[in-house]
Amino acid sequence: MSVSYEHPRPALTVDCVVFGLDEADLKVLLIRRELDPFRGRWALPGGFVRVEEALDDAARRELAEETGLSGVFLEQLYTFGALGRDPRERVVSVAYYALVKLGDHRVKAATDAREAAWFAVDDTPALAFDHDEILAVALERLKGKVRYRPIGFELLPPKFTLSQLQRLYEAILERPLDKRNFRKKALGTGLLVELDEVEQDVAHRAARLYRFDRRKYERLEKDGFSFEI
């Protein structure tokens, strides 16, 4: 199969920065490259966009193929198109970032045929291509977005404690938060539903579980809401 064009075209790829939360650590999912260039180096999952495939679909497909993940929160990040970012030829990459509930997926990704592993975001090896830069931009975006959009919940299980939520925000923002103020503000949004359950199997007082009220958020979002942590 071969096609020809009047003018040369850049190749188009998608790359995904997949974030997960492991206890109190923010992690990113990387895969080890099996082919040149950068064979053996860790990289972001990604690949070529097909000609009959929307960008978001390409990102989801690559994510599924390379890491087994599906049904995750996914949002476009930025498009990287510097000359020379791929040593073979001109490649423009539309980067996405994804947020996954890590509990479900931890093992799967690590035992896939393709070698994949979670790394603490501040302790990654030198990545292939310009993926270090992409990761940095994704972290910046996450840090900014989490302050005015309740996307953090995408990283938590459906039922969570306020302490888990606080640790999440602390991990993303990279600074400690005051417990009382945090709880006041989190509950003050009115977007947390108090459940009649507590966490299990802990060696201390069990914390109450909450869930995120997505419906309510979506309703608020319609008519000029405002969410902040």
Added chain:
Amino acid sequence: MSVSYEHPRPALTVDCVVFGLDEADLKVLLIRRELDPFRGRWALPGGFVRVEEALDDAARRELAEETGLSGVFLEQLYTFGALGRDPRERVVSVAYYALVKLGDHRVKAATDAREAAWFAVDDTPALAFDHDEILAVALERLKGKVRYRPIGFELLPPKFTLSQLQRLYEAILERPLDKRNFRKKALGTGLLVELDEVEQDVAHRAARLYRFDRRKYERLEKDGFSFEI
């Protein structure tokens, strides 16, 4: 000249949403298409990315070629890649938005060989391709960004009055602002330099002129600043 590839590739373009301020109105620069598809319809300036050209460079080149603009503030917006957004073939477009000091460029753009004109952003004709959507996203972005980055100054001449600045913010945010509070806040940033000049040729008390202190802003930006209007 013809090239061939193993797999078909989407074509890659850039499109630019160029904003300018005309008195108190926010305007966008459009060009009339001379070719099919959408011949005769208004569209955003843009065109194909060359294979040896960075994305930003492509955006600047197209802007210069189609509108005569150069040296403007330009930032990547979002990449649009839905299927069918171009009726001919698969085209992915990296959209940019630009901010220009309209005074300098008003005539030039309108008298270029190619027909180009400024339209009030809330009174544009139906645009070619998905350019209505791109424009909407750009407006959203501008509205958000102007609140925490002093990019508004890119739309004003180097010397401006506080009333001009206020009208600019009112135009972008689409709501009136209190004069006293606005001045307090604007001056409170410490980023405005009071000049020993006043505006000329007005039929009332002449307002003092200010300039934006870009150096100071860049210094602040380095070590965790914070700018808000």
Added chain:
DNA sequence: TCAAAAGTGTTCTGGATACACCCATGT
């Protein structure tokens, strides 16, 4: 009874908002 984390209230401060009048200038 001890360890470990859950849970809770108040004070203070600073920025956001709301609001109305006098001033300078050109016609």
Added chain:
DNA sequence: ACATGGGTGTATCCAGAACACTTTTGA
């Protein structure tokens, strides 16, 4: 003199920040 926009100060309110102790539970 008058019309036009320039320029200024204060009171109120609310959200954010700072801060420490008691409670519950399992080991």
